[in-house]
């Protein structure tokens with residue numbers, strides 16, 4: 001494994017006058033050449049973390065290291081990081097070329113070298129034709145690429161991207177997202193990418209760090225987050241539509257009496273219509289049918305009460321509104337205890353489920 005590039009060691013942040021920290025005891029490492037995505041709902045502290053790493057926000061407690069060196073007290077300029085902000089601003093009176101050159105001029109890079117770097121970034125981001133235009137003459141996606149270019153041109157050792165695609169429409173977002181991933185691979189750059197969008201996190205991240213209310217919930221590969229969420233928050237946050245969370249007490253084949261399983265989680269694609277062989281059956285009625293072309297989402301109200309469930313079926317569904325069906329689980333469900341932590345699926349429930 002590569003050595004760590006960014007290390008957060010028990011970082012805390014409390015804004016002046018606030019009672020509670022907005023970042024609480026954060027420890028994580030970003031390896032050199034890694035693209036790590038931080039995801040979480042709005043207000044969970046993602047931007048605060050990036051701003052602490054960039055040196056734009058003082059660190060209240062803990063240590064921050066970049067390439068092995070403590071940087072808590074270092075000025076932003078001395079940290080060798082480049083940041084792309086959510087509300088990127090280009091200089092409106094400058095051409096694209098001059099916008100790209102600006103960070104180089106600030107660092108007194110010689111003119112010949114400036115020209116070389118601009119040519120390289122323009123080629124990578126397909127800005128060659130646009131170099132003489134002003135920002136007002138660019139589309140949103142083109143402006144976004146210039147903002148990216150202005151950060152990347154510095155060849156910093158760490159790139160921090162704070163929701164850089166949030167101003168783009170959905171189609172462009174997918175396109176620029178792919179370009180960022182490709183660029184990161186080409187450059188072998190260390191990147192910390194922040195988004196509130198779990199789809200973006202899952203498609204972009206080599207590893208994904210999930211945050212809620214200032215605390216790191218889980219850091220893992222997209223696949224592991226999906227297959228083994230560490231707690232109820234991650235279970236509900238990753239996946240669209242979200243995992244169904246059913247109170248264990250509502251199930252007919254309940255987990256063993258001595259089990260601490262309080263919530264049973266089942267992904268929409270793991271619900272299916274029960275057969276006579278299924279011990280675990282949940283009777284529901286079809287509340288709503290959403291046909292999406294390649295799949296159909298069915299919203300189902302359990303007879304025993306509780307929140308509606310979502311079932312995913314490939315293509316068109318044969319089920320109509322108000323149909324009454326019995327549901328079974330297609331794979332071993334997830335279990336969570338009263339605190340919301342993931343626990344092993346109780347063996348007693350496992351054995352009863354497979355009885356004919």
Ligand SMILES: Nc1ncnc2c1ncn2[C@@H]1O[C@H](COP(=O)(O)OP(=O)(O)O)[C@@H](O)[C@H]1O
Nearest residue numbers: 015016022040041042043044045046047048049
């Ligand atoms: N300068 C500030 N002063 C006081 N509170 C702030 C400041 N900046 C952000 N916050 C608060 O800190 C929390 C985390 O904010 P932020 O890091 O911007 O979240 P995110 O980027 O995940 O949406 C929010 O509750 C926000 O209101």
Ligand SMILES: [Mg+2]
Nearest residue numbers: 046047048162
């Ligand atoms: Mg933010």
